[in-house]
Amino acid sequence: MESTIEAYIHKIVSELHCGEEEKKDMIDEIKDHLYLLIQEYKEDGYSNEVAINKALETFGEQKQLARGLQTSISPFHKICKITTGIFFGLYVLILFLKFFLERMILTATIAKSGDFFNPHVAIPENFTGVFDIEYIHLNANFLPFKTTLQYIMNADSYNVSIIIENTIGNALVFLPLGIFLPLLFSKCHSLLKVSITVTIIILVIESLQLLLCVGQFDVDDIILGTIGSSIGFFCFLFFRRIKNEITAIRRIEKEL
Structure with missing residues (x-):
């Protein structure tokens, strides 16, 4: 027993x-x-x-x-957790605005003006829907690091801001998840669990973007986003260690 x-x-x-x-x-x-x-x-x-x-x-x-x-x-743990939950909610809202609502509004505005050009995805001729093989071929990359290497190898052909946004930017935008997840969920206190959770989240976002015709599916975005969240998790561990050391010092001082 x-x-x-x-x-x-x-x-x-x-x-x-x-x-x-x-x-x-x-x-x-x-x-x-x-x-x-x-x-x-x-x-x-x-x-x-x-x-x-x-x-x-x-x-x-x-x-x-x-x-x-x-x-x-x-x-003050409960207050801190509520505050963290509010900031997490704002972060999720920003992600929704960035990856979905903003793009939907832009596409709808262009369509309303009489131009059926979609700025987010390539629409093939005789388009039959989001499960059209040609549509998926034009808007999905399943080969790891293909897009990233393309940016690096052909840097002269792209604007620097585009390269940064689609490489470093994709990592940084998901960095906060590596901090929020272990702060809010006790089951996400390991790098493996955080990485798996973030991978699933980004996979859902990428898939929805493709299905809603508001973005392309790119496995590099999943890889870079997961790397970014891992950096965030190490930041969480670093600050937690500092907090624990300060707490330990205070406890020793009280005992003395």
């Missing part, structure tokens, strides 16, 4: 946003309280298994305990 106790404690601590040292201290403190409860139930005549189950039940529901502990560790 030791594994049951470990799993119970892990569920509580995994929900906390704090340093590793604080988590270790919290684990030890919870264990001490649980084992005292278990011992009391065993002294009352309960078997070890029943005593453990009753102790866990008495101790409380894990998510509720995690919220209480988080408040004690960081009183």
